[in-house]
Amino acid sequence: MSKLVIIDGHAVIHRAYHSIPPLDSNGQPVNALYGFYSMLLTAINILKPKYLAVCLDSPGPNFRNHEFLGYRAKRKPADHELISQLPLLESTLKEAKINTFSMGGFEADDLIATLTIKALKKKTKHKRKIVDEVIIITGDKDLMQLVNEKVSLFVPIRGLSETKIFKTKDVQEKLGVLPTQVIDLKALMGDMSDNYPGVAGIGPKVAIDLLNKYQNLDNIYKNLDQIKVSVKEKLEKNKDNAYLSQKLATLVSNIPLNFKLSQSKFDQTSFLNLISLFKIYNFKSLISRIQKQNPVKIDKKENVISNQQSLF
Numbered sequence: 001m002s003k004l005v006i007i008d009g010h011a012v013i014h015r016a017y018h019s020i021p022p023l024d025s026n027g028q029p030v031n032a033l034y035g036f037y038s039m040l041l042t043a044i045n046i047l048k049p050k051y052l053a054v055c056l057d058s059p060g061p062n063f064r065n066h067e068f069l070g071y072r073a074k075r076k077p078a079d080h081e082l083i084s085q086l087p088l089l090e091s092t093l094k095e096a097k098i099n100t101f102s103m104g105g106f107e108a109d110d111l112i113a114t115l116t117i118k119a120l121k122k123k124t125k126h127k128r129k130i131v132d133e134v135i136i137i138t139g140d141k142d143l144m145q146l147v148n149e150k151v152s153l154f155v156p157i158r159g160l161s162e163t164k165i166f167k168t169k170d171v172q173e174k175l176g177v178l179p180t181q182v183i184d185l186k187a188l189m190g191d192m193s194d195n196y197p198g199v200a201g202i203g204p205k206v207a208i209d210l211l212n213k214y215q216n217l218d219n220i221y222k223n224l225d226q227i228k229v230s231v232k233e234k235l236e237k238n239k240d241n242a243y244l245s246q247k248l249a250t251l252v253s254n255i256p257l258n259f260k261l262s263q264s265k266f267d268q269t270s271f272l273n274l275i276s277l278f279k280i281y282n283f284k285s286l287i288s289r290i291q292k293q294n295p296v297k298i299d300k301k302e303n304v305i306s307n308q309q310s311l312f
Contacts, residue, residue, distance in 0.1 A: 001132045005049035008138035009056040015139045017082045025281045029081040052266040054100045055108040074195045097270035113251035144171045145182040176208040184217040187246035196245045199238040
């Protein structure tokens with residue numbers, strides 16, 4: 001089976017920063033970088049992707065900020081120690097020849113949605129699908145809306161020490177609704193993290209009950225007369241906010257990205273270039289993990305890899 005693994009770059013490095021104790025290399029914090037690559041090595045070993053890509057957020061506002069001025073207004077600024085590691089992430093990904101995507105005005109989630117759709121549509125000249133499955137590495141629940149029979153999430157839990165693959169049934173168990181209903185769940189409940197409103201006074205239980213009975217937001221509003229008065233009044237009063245929240249929660253999947261699948265083919269030998277970088281940052285355990293899975297001979301004098309066998 002041909003798999004494309006897409007990494008939600010900033011979501012994973014943010015999770016890593018808060019999961020790994022402080023580490024530094026010559027005064028430069030590197031704990032988030034260490035955690036990111038620890039997670040990546042785990043994922044590669046388990047998932048064995050044929051294709052690999054990383055999506056990154058771009059600095060500055062995106063289209064959601066223009067739609068709703070309060071979008072993410074209550075989020076605290078990221079720690080300087082984390083921000084200082086983001087350029088290291090980009091440079092090391094480049095060194096490993098891992099294809100990365102970012103675009104001003106859009107979030108990484110939107111890029112992930114776009115890549116997922118594009119990849120699953122690509123076919124050979126014989127009309128055979130090139131990618132059979134897309135697996136997204138993230139800790140972001142927003143991406144659960146993409147899950148289906150060909151798309152799943154690979155989610156770190158309990159820091160980075162454990163992972164779980166979320167398929168449709170897992171999303172339903174976690175949230176109480178199907179992946180196709182995640183957007184409307186957020187439309188009803190709002191989102192404290194992203195600071196969009198939803199329907200004031202409607203929490204998870206009522207929102208889930210409404211969606212289980214009426215399937216989607218449009219049907220809920222078409223059947224207001226069947227809904228008990230107290231809930232009906234909240235829905236009527238906050239209709240604009242509900243549909244605004246639905247729009248904010250919906251991932252954009254048609255961004256005009258220049259995406260050639262061949263450029264995202266996972267190059268195992270190039271990935272070995274990270275060993276020299278891991279030496280600089282004193283990531284001894286990561287080097288050991290790579291070498292245990294594929295022992296390599298390092299020319300200590302030239303610091304180059306002389307064995308180019310498969311990494312995994």
